Amino acid sequence: MSLTPLEFIAFGMICLALLLGLLRLLLGPSAGDRIVAADTMSVTTTATIAGLAALLNTPLYLDVAMIFGVLSFVFVVAIARTIEGDRE
Amino acid sequence: MRLLGDLFLLLGASFLLLGAIGLVRMPDVYNRIQTGTKAVTLGALSVLLGIALIQPGWWAKLLCIAGFILFTNPVGSSTIARALFIAGVRPWQARPGGRTAADAKARIPLSAAEGSARRSAAPTAALTDEGQG
Numbered sequence: 001m002s003l004t005p006l007e008f009i010a011f012g013m014i015c016l017a018l019l020l021g022l023l024r025l026l027l028g029p030s031a032g033d034r035i036v037a038a039d040t041m042s043v044t045t046t047a048t049i050a051g052l053a054a055l056l057n058t059p060l061y062l063d064v065a066m067i068f069g070v071l072s073f074v075f076v077v078a079i080a081r082t083i084e085g086d087r088e
Numbered sequence: 089m090r091l092l093g094d095l096f097l098l099l100g101a102s103f104l105l106l107g108a109i110g111l112v113r114m115p116d117v118y119n120r121i122q123t124g125t126k127a128v129t130l131g132a133l134s135v136l137l138g139i140a141l142i143q144p145g146w147w148a149k150l151l152c153i154a155g156f157i158l159f160t161n162p163v164g165s166s167t168i169a170r171a172l173f174i175a176g177v178r179p180w181q182a183r184p185g186g187r188t189a190a191d192a193k194a195r196i197p198l199s200a201a202e203g204s205a206r207r208s209a210a211p212t213a214a215l216t217d218e219g220q221g
Binding site: 004006007009010011013014016017018019020021023024030032033035036037039040043044046047050051053054059062063065066069070073076077080081083084085 | 112146157163
């Protein structure tokens with residue numbers, strides 16, 4: 001399916017959002033900033049994969065988006081537990 | 089229907105962009121968690137609603153993805169904030185004496201012992217006007 005101009009602007013804004021998240025991921029001063037940037041980028045990427053399914057007219061990519069959301073949530077919780085350290 | 093879906097896509101993309109701008113411009117980790125969770129959650133839900141209006145046959149899977157984002161994103165950000173607080177990162181506070189954002193860029197200790205050492209040393213440092221959390 002071909003893109004209308006509104007969809008073209010929307011995908012451009014999502015690409016700009018991903019680039020800004022990558023900027024924070026690269027120059028974040030601490031590990032917490034990098035995790036927050038990775039969390040934000042993972043949710044943005046989940047919505048973008050669903051948009052890719054609409055762009056390519058294939059509902060198979062929705063399963064990819066769902067699995068990506070599950071794995072990114074597990075990743076965020078695991079890294080947060082690593083930073084927190086072990087509690088007694 | 090296509091035009092309405094495009095409008096929701098544009099709304100969601102603008103919220104995603106606002107969340108990313110806030111992620112770059114906010115001075116502290118906690119502020120970045122705030123803007124990176126709320127605006128991005130709303131933007132992702134609006135993008136999924138726009139896709140559901142463009143392709144009406146896909147509403148079940150899109151509803152699953154939206155419910156999953158709505159359920160896990162606050163849990164993930166709360167886990168990050170709690171881990172950072174336990175690791176000893178203090179919230180950033182502006183004061184009239186000119187505390188800048190560079191003071192808030194404290195290094196995160198990766199072990200609990202170092203975090204407790206930082207926590208016990210915090211009242212004796214020059215951080216007496218920080219809030220008790």
